[in-house]
Amino acid sequence: xxxxxxxxxxxxxxxxxxxxxxxxxxxxxxxxxxxxxxxxxxxxxxxxxxxxxxxxxxxxxxxxxxxxxxxxxxxxxxxxxxxxxxxxxxxxxxxxxxxxxxxxxxxxxxxxxxxxxxxxxxxxxxxxxxxxxxxxxxxxxxxxxxxxxxxxxxxxxxxxxxxxxxxx
Amino acid sequence: xxxxxxxxxxxxxxxxxxxxxxxxxxxxxxxxxxxxxxxxxxxxxxxxxxxxxxxxxxxxxxxxxxxxxxxxxxxxxxxxxxxxxxxxxxxxxxxxxxxxxxxxxxxxxxxxxxxxxxxxxxxxxxxxxxxxxxxxxxxxxxxxxxxxxxxxxxxxxxxxxxxxxxxxxxxxxxxxxxxxxxxxxxxxxxxxxxxxxxxxxxxxxxxxxxxxxxxxxxxxxxxxxxxxxxxxxxxxxxxxxxxxxxxxxxxxxxxxxxxxxxxxxxxxxxxxxxxxxxxxxxxxxxxxxxxxxxxxxxxxxxxxxxxxxxxxxxxxxxxxxxxxxxxxxxxxxxxxxxxxxxxxxxxxxxxxxxxxxxxxxxxxxxxxxxxxxxxxxxxxxxxxxxxxxxxxxxxxxxxxxxxxxxxxxxxxxxxxxxxxxxxxxxxxxxxxxxxxxxxxxxxxxxxxxxxxxxxxxxxxxxxxxxxxxxxxxxxxxxxxxxxxxxxxxxxxxxxxxxxxxxxxxxxxxxxxxxxxxxxxxxxxxxxxxxxxxxxxxxxxxxxxxxxxxxxxxxxxxxxxxxxxxxxxxxxxxxxxxxxxxxxxxxxxxxxxxxxxxxxxxxxxxxxxxxxxxxxxxxxxxxxxxxxxxxxxxxxxxxxxxxxxxxxxxxxxxxxxxxxxxxxxxxxxxxxxxx
Numbered sequence: 091x092x093x094x095x096x097x098x099x100x101x102x103x104x105x106x107x108x109x110x111x112x113x114x115x116x117x118x119x120x121x122x123x124x125x126x127x128x129x130x131x132x133x134x135x136x137x138x139x140x141x142x143x144x145x146x147x148x149x150x151x152x153x154x155x156x157x158x159x160x161x162x163x164x165x166x167x168x169x170x171x172x173x174x175x176x177x178x179x180x181x182x183x184x185x186x187x188x189x190x191x192x193x194x195x196x197x198x199x200x201x202x203x204x205x206x207x208x209x210x211x212x213x214x215x216x217x218x219x220x221x222x223x224x225x226x227x228x229x230x231x232x233x234x235x236x237x238x239x240x241x242x243x244x245x246x247x248x249x250x251x252x253x254x255x256x257x258x
Numbered sequence: 259x260x261x262x263x264x265x266x267x268x269x270x271x272x273x274x275x276x277x278x279x280x281x282x283x284x285x286x287x288x289x290x291x292x293x294x295x296x297x298x299x300x301x302x303x304x305x306x307x308x309x310x311x312x313x314x315x316x317x318x319x320x321x322x323x324x325x326x327x328x329x330x331x332x333x334x335x336x337x338x339x340x341x342x343x344x345x346x347x348x349x350x351x352x353x354x355x356x357x358x359x360x361x362x363x364x365x366x367x368x369x370x371x372x373x374x375x376x377x378x379x380x381x382x383x384x385x386x387x388x389x390x391x392x393x394x395x396x397x398x399x400x401x402x403x404x405x406x407x408x409x410x411x412x413x414x415x416x417x418x419x420x421x422x423x424x425x426x427x428x429x430x431x432x433x434x435x436x437x438x439x440x441x442x443x444x445x446x447x448x449x450x451x452x453x454x455x456x457x458x459x460x461x462x463x464x465x466x467x468x469x470x471x472x473x474x475x476x477x478x479x480x481x482x483x484x485x486x487x488x489x490x491x492x493x494x495x496x497x498x499x500x501x502x503x504x505x506x507x508x509x510x511x512x513x514x515x516x517x518x519x520x521x522x523x524x525x526x527x528x529x530x531x532x533x534x535x536x537x538x539x540x541x542x543x544x545x546x547x548x549x550x551x552x553x554x555x556x557x558x559x560x561x562x563x564x565x566x567x568x569x570x571x572x573x574x575x576x577x578x579x580x581x582x583x584x585x586x587x588x589x590x591x592x593x594x595x596x597x598x599x600x601x602x603x604x605x606x607x608x609x610x611x612x613x614x615x616x617x618x619x620x621x622x623x624x625x626x627x628x629x630x631x632x633x634x635x636x637x638x639x640x641x642x643x644x645x646x647x648x649x650x651x652x653x654x655x656x657x658x659x660x661x662x663x664x665x666x667x668x669x670x671x672x673x674x675x676x677x678x679x680x681x682x683x684x685x686x687x688x689x690x691x692x693x694x695x696x697x698x699x700x701x702x703x704x705x706x707x708x709x710x711x712x713x714x715x716x717x718x719x720x721x722x723x724x725x726x727x728x729x730x731x732x733x734x735x736x737x738x739x740x741x742x743x744x745x746x747x748x749x750x751x752x753x754x755x756x757x758x759x760x761x762x763x764x765x766x767x768x769x770x771x772x773x774x775x776x777x778x779x780x781x782x783x784x785x786x787x788x789x790x791x792x793x794x795x796x797x798x799x800x801x802x803x804x805x806x807x808x809x810x811x812x813x814x815x816x817x818x819x820x821x822x823x824x825x826x827x828x829x830x831x832x833x834x835x836x837x838x839x840x841x842x843x844x845x846x847x848x849x850x851x852x853x854x855x856x857x858x859x860x861x862x863x864x865x866x867x868x869x870x871x872x873x874x875x876x877x878x879x880x881x882x883x884x885x886x887x888x889x890x891x892x893x894x895x896x897x898x899x900x901x902x903x904x905x906x907x908x909x910x911x912x913x914x915x916x917x918x919x920x921x922x923x924x925x926x927x928x929x930x931x932x
Contacts, residue, residue: 102710162715173699179716182725189732210749220762229809236754239809
């Protein structure tokens with residue numbers, strides 16, 4: 091029993107899911123669900139379809155080269171069973187997974203950093219230019235801090251009586 | 259010798275059908291139209307043709323019958339005898355003879371009538387001659403009708419005879435009825451012979467085929483034979499006698515040890531001795547069947563003596579062939595067809611004996627000399643008298659011995675399975691012969707999948723080392739990361755700045771929204787100067803609030819706005835204020851002036867009441883009811899307004915027959931109704 095990777099979107103295909111297609115040249119394609127299968131039949135290139143892993147890797151959205159990928163390699167020769175080795179492997183898998191996901195999220199964070207910097211600059215500019223909408227330049231000249239002026243509302247009891255027949 | 263194929267004999271039609279066939283053929287194949295005005299020779303020719311044609315057909319058909327049925331002298335004596343036994347040679351020959359005579363008679367008739375026809379002088383006479391000729395021919399056939407029926411029956415039976423090749427390797431099974439011959443047959447061949455508890459279940463010969471040492475053997479199952487004098491035997495028994503007599507085969511004489519066939523061993527022995535003349539020159543094997551009911555060792559003394567006698571007889575046949583040393587094993591065998599114990603051994607022994615005998619015969623016959631020059635066994639020329647036997651290393655001999663011992667000692671999985679309760683109950687542990695570093699690990703189950711990964715892909719003898727390296731790397735990388743993070747924090751906005759920014763953005767979006775609303779209604783909205791605008795947004799209070807929200811002091815602006823506006827009662831209000839000085843309550847004045855101000859700014863328009871205001875004389879209970887009434891009124895008017903009706907009674911139709919509804923073809927469909 092093996093978990094395969096979907097040929098189109100590169101997600102894992104668990105047993106009991108998806109479709110396998112064998113072409114006349116004996117190449118096997120695994121698909122995780124009918125969405126990927128239908129896209130394949132439409133001859134779409136996964137490298138051009140935005141939501142696939144292939145696209146993301148190609149366009150640098152996700153991490154491509156890392157030493158953690160070297161650990162997972164399809165081995166064709168079976169190894170003789172060794173309980174200690176099996177135990178160690180199972181523990182190692184978890185650690186490797188954690189490291190890999192950390193590195194991947196760091197990669198994404200780094201990628202988004204430039205956007206963040208730019209947005210902050212823009213915000214600063216907008217603040218500078220648009221401050222006149224919330225605080226008059228005159229008031230700004232008097233009090234250069236950015237603390238916003240409060241609205242002064244005169245509240246008196248007689249006024250409320252007068253307003254009543256109007257609003258009825 | 260003509261080759262006969264019993265299955266390919268053409269069907270013999272019965273008398274009436276025969277006549278019908280021939281006559282209708284004559285009718286169809288010869289010309290039918292004749293008139294009395296024709297020339298006489300033509301008439302004669304016409305009728306002669308018919309007669310001759312009929313005769314020819316009869317001749318043909320009868321000849322085929324005679325030729326296709328086998329002549330008993332020409333076929334293999336086994337078949338000759340078999341046919342004689344089944345159908346009686348004399349009757350058969352007589353029948354065929356009758357057909358022959360009929361054929362000749364018909365020829366004679368035809369010849370005579372053709373001669374007479376040569377002198378026929380009118381149509382009528384020729385015609386009646388022809389009728390007479392055909393009639394006589396048909397009578398002949400009618401007379402041999404029963405013969406034809408008999409021949410048809412024989413033909414059908416012959417077609418169903420088993421196809422026994424008398425020249426190939428054959429094994430014959432014989433014995434009393436019910437001893438187990440047919441069951442044995444079923445066991446060693448694919449034949450499916452009826453096995454029933456009553457005697458004479460098998461009524462004719464059955465053939466099956468079996469293989470031994472890459473050669474095909476015929477196995478013939480015979481009906482049982484009873485111990486009777488030769489003349490009293492019935493047809494069924496005669497079949498088996500015939501087979502015994504003529505076929506060169508290995509004979510397996512079956513003996514029922516237990517006596518469950520209904521005949522004692524003594525009777526069976528008596529039968530054996532009476533037919534032992536038939537076993538001349540045939541390898542004979544005595545088979546004791548049904549040993550599951552009665553083992554051979556447990557029978558009585560007399561019976562044992564009889565069996566030994568039979569064995570002695572059988573031995574004679576062994577000695578008679580080939581001068582081999584007396585091979586005791588192949589002569590008397592025991593088996594049980596029920597438990598399948600010894601069946602294969604019997605078959606092998608019989609095949610072996612037969613094969614040896616045939617080889618011997620071939621060697622002795624002349625034919626072998628033709629083939630001998632094709633055989634050549636190459637032997638190295640002996641240099642000296644020293645013996646050089648084959649050299650087998652000691653290790654190999656030992657290994658062979660050990661293997662043999664192991665084979666006997668080792669318990670097979672099948673035996674284990676049987677021991678522990680059979681196929682459904684016991685499941686063999688497939689792992690028990692695994693070779694592992696530690697035997698405790700044999701029954702371990704290792705997971706194949708973990709967290710969406712295949713575990714097998716990760717297995718590596720030095721995975722721990724690599725993991726350590728990786729973790730070290732990761733530590734370094736994380737340290738670097740933290741250094742980078744510190745740089746970033748300086749650029750962020752403070753809390754105040756963020757609030758201000760949020761306000762700016764809100765304000766801006768409000769402005770944009772309002773602009774959009776204005777834009778979308780621009781065409782239908784009248785452009786009214788500010789003093790007439792109905793929303794009444796442009797008040798000084800509002801202005802004051804807006805200015806103060808920006809942080810400016812609005813009072814100057816408000817005063818200026820008021821001073822600039824033209825109100826009717828401005829002077830009076832000013833007087834009032836001056837008059838009272840500081841004693842009048844500022845609030846009241848302010849209120850009064852405010853009301854006046856409001857009235858003055860909208861001087862040109864009268865102020866309407868709010869829509870839901872209840873006027874006492876109207877007859878409505880309260881504001882809610884009034885609003886509902888207004889709604890109903892509006893609803894009733896809406897539809898009419900949309901249809902551009904001026905009122906309830908407006909039923910004007912501007913165009914009674916608009917052209918587009920009363921003319922025009924449809925692009926698809928019919929224009930049956932408009």
